[in-house]
Amino acid sequence: MTLMDYDMMFWNRGQDIFWQFSQGIVAPKRDIMRALRGVKKRIIAIGIFHVVLLSGCSTAAYVIRLGFGQTKVFLCSRSNEAIFRDPSISQETKDRINFVLEVKQYAEERLGLKKTGNYSRYYKVNSQGLLYLISACPKDSLNPYQWNFPIVGRMSYKGFFSLREAEREKEKLEEAGFDTCLRGVRAYSTLGWFKDPIFSSMLNQNKVIIAQIVIHELTHTTVFIEDHLDFNEQMATFVGDQGAIDFFSERYGKYSPDYLDACNMRDDDLIFGKFIEGICSDLKLLYSRGLSRKKKLELREVIFREAKERFRDLLVKLKTPLYLSFEDEGLNNAVLLSYWQYVGRLGVFKGLYNSLGEDLGEMVAFLKDVKRSGEDPMEFVQRRLHGQNP
Secondary structure, eight states: EEEEHHHHHHHHHHHHHHHHHHHHOOOOOHHHHHHHHHHHHHHHHHHHHHHHHHSSSSSSHHHHHHHHHHHHHHOOOHHHHHHHHTTTTTTTHHHHHHHHHHHHHHEEEEEEOOOOOOTEEEEEOTTTTSEEEEEEEEEOOOOOEEEEEETEEEEEEEEEEEEHHHHHHHHHHHHEEEEEEEEEESSOOOSSSSSEEEEEEHHOOHHHHHHHHHHHHHHHHOOOTTTOOHHHHHHHHHHHHHHHHHHHHHHTTTTTTTHHHHHHHHHHHHHHHHHHHHHHHHHHHHHHHHHHHHHHHHHHHHHHHHHHHHEEEEGGGGSSSGGGGGGSHHHHHHHHHHHHHHHHHHHHHHHHHHTTTHHHHHHHHHHHHHHOSSSOOOHHHHHHHTOOOO
16 A cells, blocks of 8 residues: 555545534544545645636635635545545435446446546535535627636636625626626536545436536546536537447347437437527627617617527427427526536537447547647637548
8 A cells, every 4th residue: 555545544534524514423533634645745735736727807805705615525525435435315316426436437437537536535515515616607699707717717607615605706797787697516627636535526417417427527627628618518419429329238138218318409409509509699689780889789689589489399399308498498698608608509519429430438539639730620620520620
């Protein structure tokens, strides 16, 4: 056992002790002291990570709050082994954890996604939720408001562990005249900086969505291109969708219910993504016209109403309930861009997948080359699709 192995052993034990403490379970003093030594360096590392990652934010308070939130995730997560030994944890949860590990192994070994220590621990998300993302956009433009962070570059959303803090940010942006969108997330990736746990919010889904989430997040850990958030998310959506299809095909066969559900979800993402692209195209054309801002805002409401009407016709093509909430959602530029960010341009990635012999492993290898090139990733992909070898 290496020194790193010992260090990680104490880190894992330390996290288990902190969880016990949070539940009112008293651990032996010697275990607490050993755990403190083991976690000390990790806590410092988490703090440094967030200061470096988020130093471009407007206030130090935001950095501190986010750092505390991430530290809580690390300290209050429990090793999978501890979960499996705990008789108070349902067998269903244990089976779902094993399923996550099975999908992870498949993604690493068969798809070529980066091998990591992710998902070796479990974090119980409280009733408030895991993480909230706020995004914003001018009312007469589809150029999103962006925050600039070191390491990951420009980002068109900002994360909060506290719903109250996210709502405050939303109010500030709306007071400044922006459209906003606030959404909760089931999981997130630290892009390989830390070992991401299994979040209980991941497991409260059907198996197809769990598989999609796992492969989506592992894709971020494998390929993340600075300053190209839309490309990163759309790429991960397609790889997650197709990866789930391939996983269920190999494990259970092409006539299994899970395989068919995965195909339907992939197809719905493609259909809905094309629908969102059409709305955004109409809005871009409107905003480019030499009209007054007041007139543009009036006409965009017409586009929003027509979009809702077209969606009712689209419903007959959708095979899953993934996007049913769209009909009742209040539309604005930020809301539409939040959809586009994940399912826009999926047809491009489907075309890339087809051009590589419908081999997802080959596609992942190609996407690694895209990152290494240092070029604009979408231009790189488009050259491939037009027969120009990058």
